[in-house]
Amino acid sequence: MSGEGPVTSKDVPPHELEALFSDPLERLHKILERGERHLEVRRAELADARYALFELAAHPAASTVRGQVVLESLPAEVAPPLLRHLVDTTTTVVRNCALSIDIGSGTDAENIRNTQARIGEGAFRQQTIYPMDILDTEPGRAWVRSWADAGEEQRVSLVPPSEFAIFDDQAVVAVAEWANPAADYVLIRDPMVIAAFTSLFDRSFARALPITPEGHGTDDDAELVRLLELGLKDESIARYLGCSLRTVRRRVAQLMDRYGVQTRFQLGVAAARTGLVALDRSTDR
Template sequence: MLEAIGLGPEAEQLYLALLDQPSQTRAELVSRLPGWSAARASRVLTDLVERGLVTTLTGRPLRYAAIAPDIALETLSRQQIEQVRKVQELVPRLMKLYWEATKSTTATDFVELVTADVEGTSQRTRQLHLSARSQVRAFERPPHPWSPNSLEPDELGALLDPDAVIQRENIANGVRYRVVYDSVEVEDAARWPDLRDSALAGEEIRIFDGLPVKLVLFDDLAATTALANADGQPIGIVVVHKSPLLDALSALFEMYWANAVPWVAPDTADSTEDQLVSLLASGHTDELIARRLGLSRSTVQRRVNDLMDRFGARTRFQLGLQLGRRLALEPRRT
């Protein structure tokens, strides 16, 4: 509970014991804390006094009392924040030293292989997300730690929630998120709630049919792409640091972003036709649209043909592109 301000489990337990019953001797504290020795209590009490959380009272035997939390914990919190701020101020200077040192390294030093388990690779990726200051750009496509259509929306949401929390905090701090999703992603109904929540949080979403690689770019400093085995199962990630290769990956993203179709959450549309337009622009198949809207497949096909005639589109792809651009130009509904 109090780890964030630097208190370990022992110090927290003793401080809470003093809050529960003020003015206790060391012997009284030991009697209330099973497994504690007098030496252990003395060591922790000394630490708490030095931190300004506990004070000693006059008299013999020596008695201890907890200092009011609104004073003691507020002071420690401010000290902790100040220490973090000083570390943050050091980051630009340390990064300058880092990049100066890397000028003499070989090209292969800019590629880092992380072949840990899912938790290990996720932790490395989250570190990079937390380091972003300007923008995060991504191609979202398989491989995933889960199989398509294998999870219910609630299960998928729980799996993605830690990343979503970091993303929301980054967006609130001014980091821009642009993500191109492969059309296979929107064919999985379990992804729809996640896509909608991401869009509502401020993520800019576009759809492209057939992305070449799974990719995340963090500012202009690093990128990650997935490693998969022969069966398509993820086995790690490649981290690319500042280099000509990173510049090429950045250019690749911008090219696909310019040609991808903007996505609008279907359930934010006002009418059945608006929902149909949104689903088409997002790259959904007739079968998925029919299921989503509760229509027959033949009805969906007829309405798609009507839209093709109305917009003068010769192919379904042309229609989706025109509808996507129209949606991108419309004011966002609130």
């Protein structure tokens, strides 16, 4: 139009000029990075808000003993942000007892990444008891490997006591129905109950079996007999020891020939009599 003068560099905002000469792909990366940072902040704010709402809403439905809140119902939609909050405020150790890796609040992908990152950074230690049969499937072995790579201290038990996680001495998140991983969850913050869960976990962890790295089997006959004592199937023993099923069966046959016995029960008795395994060794795995 005749009344308008020519456009000069002063009329164009600096960020628009920069955009004209920068690489479009690079600009998109920067935009995405800014968006991701914004989302992380918003997620943290929303998690805090959810936890605050939970704090306000949980107490009326809580179980009490002598006026003290013991069990607080944990709605499914609140569980992931609450677990994130507990992980982010833990400074010493998380004690985790798992019955399943397929269901439950512990399977939230974002929380898994955050927890593994904090373990890797040395923010706290995590000890976990897994069911023995987790080593029988490739998804189970992959799960164990991913947590081992993060620095988790791992053991397996034939019968883990239940499903729960203890965060320092501040809280326990547990299934509302004992040993039922499909049940709802509860939050426990009573110090005496937390201490009882901690004692149960520490005793169970001490008696559970350390997970043998894949490909690093042992030739210890006493360990083989102890695994037989626990009633493990040959397939589970092979997984645990990191050797083939044929190797397990060959070693068992050799031991039976050595002790002159016909059954595996007789093998256990003979091994105990000769001192290969201890008679008073507890098997509450």
